[in-house]
Amino acid sequence: MPKIRAEKKSRVHKDVARQGIMFNKDFGQHILKNPMVITAMIQKSGLRPTDTVLEIGPGTGNMTVQLLEQVKKVIACEIDTRLVAELQKRVQGTHLKPKLEILVGDVLKMELPNFNICVANIPYQISSPLVFKLLHRPFFRCAVLMLQKEFAQRLVAKAGDKLYCRLSVNTQLLAVNTQLLARVDMLMNVGKNNFRPPPKVESAVVRIEPRNPPPPIVYAEWDGLTRIAFTRKNKTLGSAFKQTSVIAALEKNYKVHCSLNNLEIPDDFHMKEKIEEVITKADASEKRARTMDLDDFMTLLHAFNSEGIHFS
Template sequence: MRPTKKLGQNFVHDPNTVRRIVASAGLAESDVVLEVGPGLGSLTLALLPACRAVVAVEIDPVLAARLPRTVGERAPGLADRLTVVGADAMRISAEQLRVAGPPPTALVANLPYNVAVPVVLHLLAELPSLAHGLVMVQAEVADRMAAGPGNKVYGVPSVKAAWFAEMRRAGTVPRSVFWPVPNVDSALVAFTRRPAPADVDRGAVFAVVDAAFAQRRKTLRAALAGWAGSPAEAERVLAAAGVPATARGEQLSVADFARIAQAATP
């Protein structure tokens, strides 16, 4: 097989790196780990001894078919802990994974860089059982996912990730541990799920977030005018939410955005 750029395939081949990832993931023996894009199986082999089971979601049919054989050859005593699901992680449902066994409690993965944020957000939304995890992504994406209000890279991914979990940067990964070697730097992001803001619809909050950052240089009164219907209505909603109309989206926490969405609800 040959790695394809279309699927974002850059495989980790260094044993020390996969051991470090597993150690940093803080897994318990009872955890059921969801691994997205297992590729050649290097991380899979490191995960199997550290948890109850691994559910590997692989979109590439050649790799999906080969992974059980790889584990059978290299870790035969742990082969019964592995379930491979041939699917697109961007679209996989809780029902599809329910067939594979107990609901996943942790996400540990070397994610395809071109879809890393959408995959994480989709899985956190689709699988409430995911309590924690550690993902490897492009370094710039890691910065955005873990950024807080006021940070220059704080934006839509930061706020939407914060809706589901507390995100933090958990280290860097050198380019040399991948095949093929990528032309970007990599980093680890750890997360721990937390309760979402109460009494407000996630879709409504995310609509406010999208509007606020679509014109991030503008004040919220101007940036939310289209979303609210007019600048005056945006100002009214912001006042009801206790958010200054002159603030900008990059200054607000996910709780602030939730209050805005709530104030706009009839």
């Protein structure tokens, strides 16, 4: 048995060596090698000749070259200088070179440039912060992203669905917040063998289209409300808002609100009772986060805010 594993490992190393590049696991590098998947992602992005495309994680440039043939400009963000050199080599001496701009570094730490479309096969460990970052920048038309399949399924899950739950607190909150700020559609599933080296998980491609104009709410308020609700997603809201830490935080915010607006707080005021009153009036005491849709959350947020209770 050990001999079989050794032979398999040897074949993998020979294949990688033939490409001249050893892929870095720390960067989550899995190069998309299937040209049909690449073509499908590009077609689903609805490119126009006048577009500027942001590509995150271009790798060896399999997708980049196709993008360059169809648009005005491609801005490629790559953290690995070896792959940057490979990408530069592919366009050197061609008509595509003037259309390519390469930003070297961690995309999460840089200011995103202006772009119309984002197309990316991104490292899965940065999926959540990257989607969050994309949704909080100037308007763009859409993003077509390769994601871990389970993460993608949670982004598109609707209230009441089995997968409308937490992969982690941040992922589920991101799923709700993403659907608030954008329309999210599952485009296709992509098997492990479409990558080199194959990842341990299945993949999927989603299309994220920002809502324009964005909903008329303060995002920090929305984020604060959903964070409390999804901490106990299977509990009723009446139960979730009885937590001592939640009551204390909202009471602090309420006192700041009253101070700023010269409102007097009665001597017999109790924050716990105030919260219960708001939830009851909003007919939300028995509701659970896992079954609430966006309109439910916005109605509840308005009920709290109209009573001077804020989440940020």
